[in-house]
Amino acid sequence: MSQTPFFENLDQIFVLLQHWLVSFLPTSWQPAAGVLLSVAAIVCLFPALFALTTVFERKGLARIQNRLGPNRVGPFGIFQPIADAIKSLTKEDIVPLSADAAVHFLAPLLLVITVFMGFAVLPMGRNMVLVDLDAGLLFYFAMGASSELAVFMAGWSSRNKYSLLGAMRAVAQMISYEVPLLLSSVAVVMITGSLSLTKIVEAQNQYTWGLPHWYIFTPWGFAGFVMYAIATTAETNRSPFDLPEGESELVAGYHTEYSGFKFALFFLGEYVAMFSISGLGTTLFLGGWSAPLSFLTWIPSWIWFFSKLMLSIFVFIWMRGTLPRLRQDQLMNFAWKFVLPMCLVNLLVAALWRFMGDGWLRWVFCSAILIAAYAGMGLGEMRRQRLGPRSYRYAE
């Protein structure tokens, strides 16, 4: 509401800092230098976040499992990632004799590059976006699609059955879940009428009775968010969709034959992909950098963005600590027979929502359609596969 200049400056602190740093340079260099500075910031920030997240993940998983987690390096083990980094940097880089050395080398690089490219269009705060592309969402998905190739290259070049199987699984899974990922985002695009991520955030940054206009608080937005979350989990190969790395079957999946720093790059790539895709989910459904309640708008926008990001990361960790993984064919069935139809129904509902105009009727109507579709398809699938709780008999 009433923003004091101090908080306004705090909100824009990174933007101001960038402008101030750039102002020392000649005018003709300033745009390029500004972009470079932002890129450097992103490239430094997210690996740092990755390092922190690995500790939090291990600590969180440990607590879920009633353990203590890493606590030897530094206070509460927070320097564990430094130790891990030193370890992976000093480890021997083993390339299998029969591996395709060039492709084996390029795969982790390609993965990390494409993953980082996605951040270019994510608005991480008010006025904090690297390039405000008109087709930002499209750019993001284009980059996401390219990372599949890196996974394939890694698996194929290793000349290992486990690697190849893992890569095939990973690519098949990523392609399958890309469809619902796109379709659930399309609903947002339909309502907003723009592919630009900044416009999508701005559309959600409004308040009625102090409550925000986040898309997750609408029937189609909620359903879309759930579908998006499922697709995201599969896309980033996280539990319960972590089959490509399912250690009980495939040892380690496509990075079985990677060691040392190349393995670390894969690890980094996976986590950074998780950040970026969570960031996109935040932008699309959770209002990006906007505050959850109208009287909290004085808190800097980037704080909101990153807290939402970390919250979704926490949910990822929580799911990983709870759920067993699906089987490959079940995963595919789930994508094509449940998530995809739900996304299509959701598209329909989003269109209805747009054309039914304001009023309580559209809430009831849209929710009813979605709930009916969800329950019908879910129960039908369970019945078809003869799944369900059982009762047991006892001998005497």
Add this chain to the structure above:
Amino acid sequence: MSEMQSHSAILADKPESWNRPAVMEPEGEGELMEVAMGPHHPSTHGVFRMDVALDGERVMRLRPVFGYLHRNHEKIAEGQSYLASMPYTDRLDYICPITNNWAYALAVEKLAGQEVPERAEYLRVILGELTRFQNHASSIGFLTQEMGAMGTPLMYAFREREKILDLFEELTGARMMVNYMRFGGCRVDASPGWLERTRKVVAGLAGFVDEFDRLLSTNEILMARTQGVGVLKAELAVNAGVTGPMLRASGVNYDIRKVDGYGIYNRFNFRVPLGDHGDVYDRYMIRMLEMRESIGILQQALREIPAGPVMSPTAKLRGFRPKRGEAYGRIEAPKGELGFYLISNGGPNPYRYRVRPPSLINLTVLEDMCLGVNVADVVLIFGSVDIVLGEVDR
């Protein structure tokens, strides 16, 4: 390249059985891919190998290869006194050493016609059911671990197992290698304090089973992974000699605690849960239900345990020479029928010593359960058999 050659040399050395035609024909003209799962595979519970022939991801043939952990247990036992084999039985199924002790003690007692005092029988039941509980809990934990549950259920199981192992350590001096039972009783008596602590632990076990139930039993992913997978028909199970929870999951009512009523089991009031499908989910649920029954037995035993000696006065520790004859002692171990077969020629050591390991015999139906399933389910089915390689290979 030399690696390739040596590999083909190994292939040429394979036994005849390997060259038999695949049990299932591949679809189309695709070739079979042979994958060696193990011996150093993350999910083989130790050193165990499954040579799997795959068509795509479907299992066409599976050959279990074991013996990596062979320790010559039976021959060693024939070379030394009856007592000296007792600590070795701890190391058969190292998850549940108490029941191994019990089966061996039962066989020797049968051979020597040795009576066991009342209190010792109660102690055996208490320890045996505690063992069954922790074995089932950790076996479910391993099963879900293989399903990729990041070890969370396993850690919960180990949390409870820790409490039970603490009780074992307090009573017997060791957490796993207990060496507790003797021919004609138990080595040491339980103090009243120990019984009190055991009652406390047993009171907490029901809550743990409930927790497990909430965490897993209705989980959709677990149901999707396990229901209808690895079906073992009752007929095949009986013919193959499968025993234990695996047999009961296939719907056969066979529990040696009921059939033989060995020890004092016929005094306790408990039920035998039976499954109707014989799939992995049934095996999982049967173990869950058996854990609840075990709690019931434990409560009764802890309520009724009488005072008295734990060793029969006629028991001999040194110079133990049973008369000539043979005996087969069997119990319902957590994994199935564990039996010891002994022949005595009157000497200080057994003439013949043979173990009937439930793990090994339950494992013989592995291929039948795995044919045609997805390779990911092989690991699951293998986990649901619940084996310990120490017992399989001996």
Add this chain to the structure above:
Amino acid sequence: MLGEGILKGMAETAKNFFGSYFSAERLTTVEYPEQRIAPYEAARVFPFLVFDGSDWEAGMRCVACQICEKECPPKCIFIEKSKDKKPDALGKQQFYPARFDIDISVCMSCQICVEVCPFEAIKMDTEYELSTDNRFGGLLLDRRQLAKSNQYYHQIHPAEADGVDARLAAEKAKADAKTKITAEAKTAAIAGEGA
């Protein structure tokens, strides 16, 4: 059916996540080098030889009867009987072990040697931090290394040691009484002869 099983499981793990911060029942981890659990009285690791008094060589209870060597399942005990005899705690002339080695890399801590020993000479230690950088010599303990005082035995297994001491004392009393009786009988006989 429609995901509530998953949600129930997630609630359970969340309960454990927060529970691990509050309930010691849940978080059972002991941070080993800093924290230690005191061993149970019944705990057993590797055997040691008990001696009475302060001189380990003179007070050693072992009489080299070699029963434990014979009964040891993995055969990790090696005993060499002495040629000469010397008085034991009861004052009786006994053999003593000229060599008594236990290879604790072979020993499986089964306690059978303790059970079969008729002289209460071998007992189980509770010391478990035994790592050494020498695989062969470092784990082959000779009788000097194995010898531990009776006080030490009392320290690690108080109740058991009390029982053992009482039994030994009773035996000694019996033996003393016997020697006394025989001595008296002897003196009586001598006196009778004299008379």
Add this chain to the structure above:
Amino acid sequence: MSIVFYLLAAITVAGGLAAMLLKNTVHCALALTVAFAGLALLFLNLDAQFAGFAQILIYIGAVAILVVFAILLTRASETPKDGVFSKTWLAGLAVAAAVFAVLGWAVMQSVRVLPHETAVPEVTVQQIGVALVGRYVLPLEIVAVLLTAALIGAVIVAMHEKVGHEKEEGK
């Protein structure tokens, strides 16, 4: 015609040549991906964002993966021992020349229509969308129907085999 254009053109052509000349089929597919990427960058260089991103999304994200999968599933990923030139290289050359001629002719035609276009047209994604469902709705629908038919056809081809197999098993 800036230096960026020449750089991108060089990458694209090099990728194309490598795709043609490399021995290992998977390497060829990867080189083809490089060519696709160069093309996408050329689009972007012309400020055609939508076309550029769509090129990456579809060609690299889908087509390249499809090619790679096809290679793997048909076991053509092993390096052939003999040369890379097919025996029917003459026919191939003829087809390539014909395609090139058609493309060249089309390009020449369009240049004659727009002889001196220098200003960059401001085409937003929204405009493309409006054009697709407005003026070009019929072609769009035809393409959609065609693709759906192809999809269903593919599914039927795949399903048929399975049904036949099940019948065999039934016997």
